[in-house]
Amino acid sequence: MVYLCNSIAAASPLVTVDVIDANAFPDLVSRFNVGVVPKVLINETVEVLDVVPAAVLIEKIAAAPAASPVLDQVPWARASDAPPARDPIAG
Amino acid sequence: MPLLNEKVTAETRQILAELREPVRMTCFTQAGCHSCDHVVELAGEVAALSPHLRLEAKDLASAAPEAARLGVPRVPALVLSREGEERAPVRYYGLPSGREFGAFLRTLILLSTGRGMPGVETATVAAIARPAGLKVFVLAA
Numbered sequence: 001m002v003y004l005c006n007s008i009a010a011a012s013p014l015v016t017v018d019v020i021d022a023n024a025f026p027d028l029v030s031r032f033n034v035g036v037v038p039k040v041l042i043n044e045t046v047e048v049l050d051v052v053p054a055a056v057l058i059e060k061i062a063a064a065p066a067a068s069p070v071l072d073q074v075p076w077a078r079a080s081d082a083p084p085a086r087d088p089i090a091g
Numbered sequence: 092m093p094l095l096n097e098k099v100t101a102e103t104r105q106i107l108a109e110l111r112e113p114v115r116m117t118c119f120t121q122a123g124c125h126s127c128d129h130v131v132e133l134a135g136e137v138a139a140l141s142p143h144l145r146l147e148a149k150d151l152a153s154a155a156p157e158a159a160r161l162g163v164p165r166v167p168a169l170v171l172s173r174e175g176e177e178r179a180p181v182r183y184y185g186l187p188s189g190r191e192f193g194a195f196l197r198t199l200i201l202l203s204t205g206r207g208m209p210g211v212e213t214a215t216v217a218a219i220a221r222p223a224g225l226k227v228f229v230l231a232a
Contacts, residue, residue: 001227002191002194002198002227002229003194003197003198003201003207003208004208004211005225005227006180006181006194006198006201006207007201007207007208007211008207008211008216008219008225009180009181009225010180010181010198010201010202010205010207011207011211011212011213011215011216012213012216012217012219013178014219014220014221014222014223015180015216015219015222015223015224015225016162016179016180016181016182016222016223016224016225017180017181017182017224017225017226017227018182018184018224018225018226018227019181019182019183019184019187019191019227019229020184020185020226020227020228020229021183021184021185021186021187021191021229021230021231021232022228022229022230023185023230023231023232024126024167024184024185024186024231025165025184025185028226028228029228032226032228034228037228037229037230038227038228038229039227039228040225040226040227040228041225041226041227041228042223042224042225043223043224044224044226053210054208054209054210054211054215055210055215058211058215058216058218058219059218061219061223061225062218062219062220064223066221066222067222067223067224
């Protein structure tokens with residue numbers, strides 16, 4: 001599924017892929033209810049759990065609800081990962 | 092000790108011989124991130140096997156504007172893009188090793204040659220009419 005997703009992202013300028021190692025990011029596993037792998041999440045809403053043909057995945061991506069502007073405002077960074085705010089005085 | 096043993100190194104070099112156009116690997120790290128070192132090391136070992144691969148390591152905090160532009164909120168992140176293009180279609184979070192290493196190498200070839208999985212071409216993805224973000228959860232090791 002990774003290669004299929006990456007192939008779609010390479011072919012379509014509208015698609016980006018985040019390949020996430022579940023072992024390294026347990027908080028994301030919890031947040032996105034990952035019970036089995038591979039698991040594909042489209043716009044953080046539509047789940048694809050099985051290995052599916054390319055045409056099926058493309059259809060699901062095309063039909064998925066648009067990315068939520070609310071989700072966009074809540075990045076999946078942990079607070080500890082976020083770049084520190086610049087000191088307004090020191091720059 | 093290198094992460095790739097001699098046998099895997101030789102096989103990887105052979106696989107990467109398919110690369111044609113340059114591919115950039117940008118690794119975002121952060122102080123105190125132990126796994127970041129492994130990702131930089133692995134990417135470095137892979138980059139050393141082909142003249143078509145470029146590797147840059149950047150600190151997430153000091154390169155915050157670029158990280159934001161590329162949509163990178165976490166570390167370790169390895170961003171793959173065609174050299175000279177602003178867009179980064181694929182981002183790896185964590186070490187693309189073990190069972191994911193093969194797909195990682197094939198993705199480098201895909202970005203370099205433009206040849207991906209059969210059935211996935213510009214015409215077939217034209218049905219996708221608005222931006223979409225895919226998260227693919229895997230178990231790398």
